[in-house]
Amino acid sequence: MLEAFEILTTSGVVLWSKSYAPVGAHVINSLINDVFIEEKVVPQNAATVSPVFKKEKYTLKWRRNKEFSLIFVAVYQSLLHLGWIDKLLENISTIFIDIYKDQLKGNRTRITTYRFDPYFEQQVRELEDNTGSVAEIYSAEVEGKKDPLVSSDNGGPPPPLPGFLKAQHQAALAGATSDEGTPPASPDTSRSTTPNHIITGKSGPRTSRRARKAANASANASSGDEHSRSRKPAKSTPAKKMRKWDADGYADEDDGEILDYSAPAEDGDAAAPAVEAVAQEDWGRRTGKGQFVLKELGEEVHNILDNADAEKSKDDAGSGVVGSGFNAIGGFFRNIVGGKTLTKSDLQKPLKAMEDHLLKKNVAREAAVRLCEGVEAELVGKKTANFQSVDAALRIAMEASLRKILTPTSSLDLLREINAVTAPTTKQHAPRPYVMSIVGVNGVGKSTNLSKICFFLLQNNYRVLIAACDTFRSGAVEQLRVHARNLKELSSRENVGEVELYEKGYGKDAANVAKDAVDYGAANKFDVVLIDTAGRRHNDQRLMSSLEKFAKFANPDKIFMVGEALVGTDSVMQARNFNSAFGTGRNLDGFIISKCDTVGDMVGTLVSMVHATGIPIVFLGVGQHYGDLRGLSVPWAVSLLMK
Amino acid sequence: MSTQASWTSLTGILTFLFEGSLSAIAVAILITFGVPVLLHIFFFRSVASPPSSNFLLLGPSGAGKTAFTTLLEAKSSPASKKSQTTHTSQTSTLITVTLPPSVPTGSNKYRSINDPSLKEATRNPIRYRLKDTPGHGKLRQTQGIAELVSMSSSKDLKTKIRGLLFMVDTAALVDEATLRDTASYLHDVLLVLQQRALGKGKSSTKRDAEIPVLIAGNKQDLFTALPAGSVREKLEGEIERIRKSKSKGLMDAGGGAGEEEEEEEVLGDDDGKGIFSFKLLEQVGIKVDVVGGAVKGDAEEEIGSGVRRWEEWIGMCL
Numbered sequence: 001m002l003e004a005f006e007i008l009t010t011s012g013v014v015l016w017s018k019s020y021a022p023v024g025a026h027v028i029n030s031l032i033n034d035v036f037i038e039e040k041v042v043p044q045n046a047a048t049v050s051p052v053f054k055k056e057k058y059t060l061k062w063r064r065n066k067e068f069s070l071i072f073v074a075v076y077q078s079l080l081h082l083g084w085i086d087k088l089l090e091n092i093s094t095i096f097i098d099i100y101k102d103q104l105k106g107n108r109t110r111i112t113t114y115r116f117d118p119y120f121e122q123q124v125r126e127l128e129d130n131t132g133s134v135a136e137i138y139s140a141e142v143e144g145k146k147d148p149l150v151s152s153d154n155g156g157p158p159p160p161l162p163g164f165l166k167a168q169h170q171a172a173l174a175g176a177t178s179d180e181g182t183p184p185a186s187p188d189t190s191r192s193t194t195p196n197h198i199i200t201g202k203s204g205p206r207t208s209r210r211a212r213k214a215a216n217a218s219a220n221a222s223s224g225d226e227h228s229r230s231r232k233p234a235k236s237t238p239a240k241k242m243r244k245w246d247a248d249g250y251a252d253e254d255d256g257e258i259l260d261y262s263a264p265a266e267d268g269d270a271a272a273p274a275v276e277a278v279a280q281e282d283w284g285r286r287t288g289k290g291q292f293v294l295k296e297l298g299e300e301v302h303n304i305l306d307n308a309d310a311e312k313s314k315d316d317a318g319s320g321v322v323g324s325g326f327n328a329i330g331g332f333f334r335n336i337v338g339g340k341t342l343t344k345s346d347l348q349k350p351l352k353a354m355e356d357h358l359l360k361k362n363v364a365r366e367a368a369v370r371l372c373e374g375v376e377a378e379l380v381g382k383k384t385a386n387f388q389s390v391d392a393a394l395r396i397a398m399e400a401s402l403r404k405i406l407t408p409t410s411s412l413d414l415l416r417e418i419n420a421v422t423a424p425t426t427k428q429h430a431p432r433p434y435v436m437s438i439v440g441v442n443g444v445g446k447s448t449n450l451s452k453i454c455f456f457l458l459q460n461n462y463r464v465l466i467a468a469c470d471t472f473r474s475g476a477v478e479q480l481r482v483h484a485r486n487l488k489e490l491s492s493r494e495n496v497g498e499v500e501l502y503e504k505g506y507g508k509d510a511a512n513v514a515k516d517a518v519d520y521g522a523a524n525k526f527d528v529v530l531i532d533t534a535g536r537r538h539n540d541q542r543l544m545s546s547l548e549k550f551a552k553f554a555n556p557d558k559i560f561m562v563g564e565a566l567v568g569t570d571s572v573m574q575a576r577n578f579n580s581a582f583g584t585g586r587n588l589d590g591f592i593i594s595k596c597d598t599v600g601d602m603v604g605t606l607v608s609m610v611h612a613t614g615i616p617i618v619f620l621g622v623g624q625h626y627g628d629l630r631g632l633s634v635p636w637a638v639s640l641l642m643k
Numbered sequence: 644m645s646t647q648a649s650w651t652s653l654t655g656i657l658t659f660l661f662e663g664s665l666s667a668i669a670v671a672i673l674i675t676f677g678v679p680v681l682l683h684i685f686f687f688r689s690v691a692s693p694p695s696s697n698f699l700l701l702g703p704s705g706a707g708k709t710a711f712t713t714l715l716e717a718k719s720s721p722a723s724k725k726s727q728t729t730h731t732s733q734t735s736t737l738i739t740v741t742l743p744p745s746v747p748t749g750s751n752k753y754r755s756i757n758d759p760s761l762k763e764a765t766r767n768p769i770r771y772r773l774k775d776t777p778g779h780g781k782l783r784q785t786q787g788i789a790e791l792v793s794m795s796s797s798k799d800l801k802t803k804i805r806g807l808l809f810m811v812d813t814a815a816l817v818d819e820a821t822l823r824d825t826a827s828y829l830h831d832v833l834l835v836l837q838q839r840a841l842g843k844g845k846s847s848t849k850r851d852a853e854i855p856v857l858i859a860g861n862k863q864d865l866f867t868a869l870p871a872g873s874v875r876e877k878l879e880g881e882i883e884r885i886r887k888s889k890s891k892g893l894m895d896a897g898g899g900a901g902e903e904e905e906e907e908e909v910l911g912d913d914d915g916k917g918i919f920s921f922k923l924l925e926q927v928g929i930k931v932d933v934v935g936g937a938v939k940g941d942a943e944e945e946i947g948s949g950v951r952r953w954e955e956w957i958g959m960c961l
Contacts, residue, residue: 011775012709012732025730032731033704037779069734400785409780411827415888420819425880460891619893631893634784 002082002124003058003075007096007114010036010069016096016114023075027055031062031073038409038614039374054078063089065097066381068104072096084127091123091305098304122301340384342393347376350394361641363604364569367611375401399642405607406634408616412590414558415460421557422462422527433465433521435529437514437554438592439547439578440562442535445594445621447476449562450532451483453619455626458487458497462527467517468503469510469550470534477503480532490626500526510534510546514554531556538577551582558589560618563609565599572612579613590618597622601640606632696771696961697803699794701787701832702810703825704731704778707861710938711810712775714950715740732777735786741768746951746958769961771805780824788831795839795854806960807832807856808953813874813935814865826881829858830889833882833924833931840927853928857956864937864949871935875921878933883919932956 004019006028031053053060059078064071072093074085096116097104103112340346351372358368375397384393418434436453440446450466457464466484470476484501491497502517514531521529531554536543551559561578563571579588591609599605606617617632660667700708709729717727719741742748748769754760774794776787794804809829815821836854860874869877921931934956937949 008730010733011736012729013713014728014730017728025728029731032733033779036733037731037781403785404781407781407784410824413827413885413888413892415891416823416885419884419888426819456893629893
């Protein structure tokens with residue numbers, strides 16, 4: 001079953017919500033955080049209409065409306081497969097926007113009380129009945145209970161038609177959701193004389209006609225009349241009567257009553273007063289129930305949906321010869337003057353150009369395509385500002401999108417974090433060394449960047465231990481030894497910090513060496529342990545699998561991956577594979593992009609890597625010296641990319 | 644032809660004007676009646692327009708900013724009395740709300756309680772505008788801080804900022820990570836304000852109004868919530884630590900020669916020595932108050948009693 005349904009604005013206010021079971025606010029918050037803000041999770045919307053997001057045991061589907069910046073979210077248990085959720089989201093968004101158009105446009109959007117419950121209930125019931133497996137189960141139950149009784153009763157009730165049956169369940173479901181214990185469906189549901197009708201005026205005669213029709217249908221039910229076969233719940237009225245007729249085999253005291261009006265029904269016109277009489281005595285205790293409203297709602301709702309469909313088809317048809325001619329001329333002027341509502345076709349060419357531009361900046365194709373898609377989705381349906389061309393609008397949107405991607409979610413103050421670990425303010429944690437490890441593909445500059453970081457830490461007066469865990473490539477330990485010697489020399493000259501190398505030669509298991517190094521660091525009161533690892537190809541399963549053990553043994557506070565700025569399309573796969581190599585629950589903590597000085601303004605790798613994983617860039621290597629390590633300045637990167 | 648010729652000479656024009664032709668009379672009437680109206684509009688706009696009443700609401704995600712705005716909105720509208728549930732925001736919103744008449748305002752500070760004109764104020768309550776911003780880490784720079792920069796540097800009275808509310812979740816501050824996050828955001832915000840105050844001090848006379856800061860300690864209704872004084876202490880301590888590590892941190896890439904001095908900027912006193920406290924900021928004209936409150940949790944009594952003290956603060960700014 002559906003757990004909850006919410007309608008919220010992008011500013012975070014829930015306009016209307018309905019929950020069948022308590023769903024924590026964090027479920028929807030994480031949807032907003034992961035999907036809308038951080039874009040960590042790429043919604044896979046290949047087959048379905050609405051994208052899907054899974055959190056804990058729930059599956060969330062949503063639909064966005066840009067015009068009113070609304071988000072419609074449906075939450076249900078992942079165990080269930082509810083095929084009608086897509087349709088529900090679509091219908092509800094159409095109906096809600098149609099009904100509350102004026103309120104949403106005004107500035108009182110957030111204070112209005114939205115009495116949307118009946119509309120929603122109606123939709124859920126309808127869609128559930130049309131396609132839901134729940135309804136099928138239910139129907140099986142009902143039939144099972146009913147059949148023996150029916151056969152034992154008055155001999156030959158007409159065999160229930162499929163259409164009637166369906167409507168019956170609908171009514172039964174409606175009864176189940178109502179809070180009173182009254183028998184849910186009786187002819188009076190069709191009466192329009194009740195005070196809480198929405199459209200009182202015109203429904204009167206129509207209902208009675210339908211009642212007549214229904215009566216006729218019940219008389220010659222075996223003929224398989226198709227009237228009630230329609231999917232409109234408006235026509236559920238006859239069916240409900242029919243149900244009563246069926247149910248009388250079930251409840252004996254109703255028996256006479258039903259027979260009463262099935263008999264005069266054969267006379268046609270005479271049926272109406274009889275029905276009315278029953279209704280009059282019944283409605284007194286039924287007022288205020290959703291059921292009266294239900295039928296009218298159905299009509300209203302279907303009007304809205306039909307209108308929306310008609311609009312859509314009109315839009316499609318509108319692109320005729322004359323229309324397109326006018327549109328083209330108008331569009332040309334609006335492109336200059338601004339105030340143009342952007343469509344997909346307007347954006348096609350500029351987007352292609354933008355994509356090429358990004359590719360030229362060495363952004364991986366996958367990332368570029370996804371960025372462009374995101375920007376397109378954001379821009380379609382928007383109006384350009386005055387004197388703003390499509391290109392300019394696109395440029396601004398792309399810049400914003402890039403900035404959003406590159407901006408880290410939380411502060412990347414490494415020194416602050418080291419201090420928090422080595423000298424905790426609270427007594428709960430004992431001081432311990434801060435462990436950082438560095439991974440990456442062969443030859444990207446792991447050791448070089450490690451020694452740069454080490455130099456930076458030494459400047460801040462930390463005691464650093466370098467652990468040589470590349471026990472595989474010949475010369476790796478010697479390389480680090482040279483670095484350590486240089487750094488020691490430099491630090492002693494400036495009288496800052498201390499550095500030591502921890503080495504265990506070649507051929508040992510790297511994970512064990514790392515673990516020993518951390519223990520050694522803790523025993524000797526080092527502040528930071530820097531672990532160098534062997535370079536590995538990211539698509540070599542054998543080499544990558546040892547990383548999981550490494551992460552478990554050394555348990556680093558930070559795992560940084562070094563990526564070259566030179567690498568092109570492969571950056572996405574590198575980032576992804578390394579990110580998932582540490583087992584469940586452990587990811588990379590940041591990227592170090594090396595060799596940035598060699599690419600000029602083609603810094604696309606930054607975007608590709610962050611875009612693939614949602615992990616921030618911590619450092620940039622910008623030269624050959626120990627001091628050539630920089631933090632990432634987002635405006636700088638964005639301006640280079642958009643140049 | 645004759646009329647055209649008459650335009651070339653002064654006497655010609657005068658003759659035309661005094662001829663009593665219909666168009667000349669129409670123009671005269673238009674000017675006579677139009678000019679006073681225009682003058683009134685012009686002077687009324689520029690002189691009599693009240694000072695801006697924009698407040699900016701900042702703070703990390705989950706502190707209760709949107710909940711606060713919806714509460715105020717619900718309070719100031721007569722129709723609905725229930726504030727809505729909220730989720731993480733993605734965009735900022737600007738709302739116009741009224742200050743309850745019972746809250747004293749700064750402009751009425753020196754008036755007697757028995758002043759009959761105060762009654763006037765109860766009938767048309769003061770309206771102010773509050774801008775709610777998203778607090779998510781990715782959106783802070785582009786929306787929160789950018790908004791603050793544009794509002795504080797704005798010359799236009801309509802968009803100028805009057806006060807800044809920084810909302811914190813006092814119940815979550817015990818957690819190290821939350822505290823760090825909150826403090827670093829606050830640090831960035833205060834740094835922007837300080838840069839503005841110092842920059843203005845050099846170039847021009849003190850024309851710009853100061854921007855007071857309220858640190859609104861939300862969720863005081865919870866059991867684990869820290870009291871306002873303790874919140875102040877914690878934030879000061881954490882900002883001190885951030886200040887220290889910032890001064891030692893790496894430069895950002897792409898920093899040209901011109902940018903380097905900006906990087907050196909430290910919150911508080913110039914040399915960055917001594918322990919940081921909000922008092923240090925008062926030297927540059929940034930007044931920071933820490934006041935506790937609660938958006939939720941006020942049971943059946945009238946809604947919004949938990950935010951009364953924040954509203955009083957807003958009132959004193961107006």
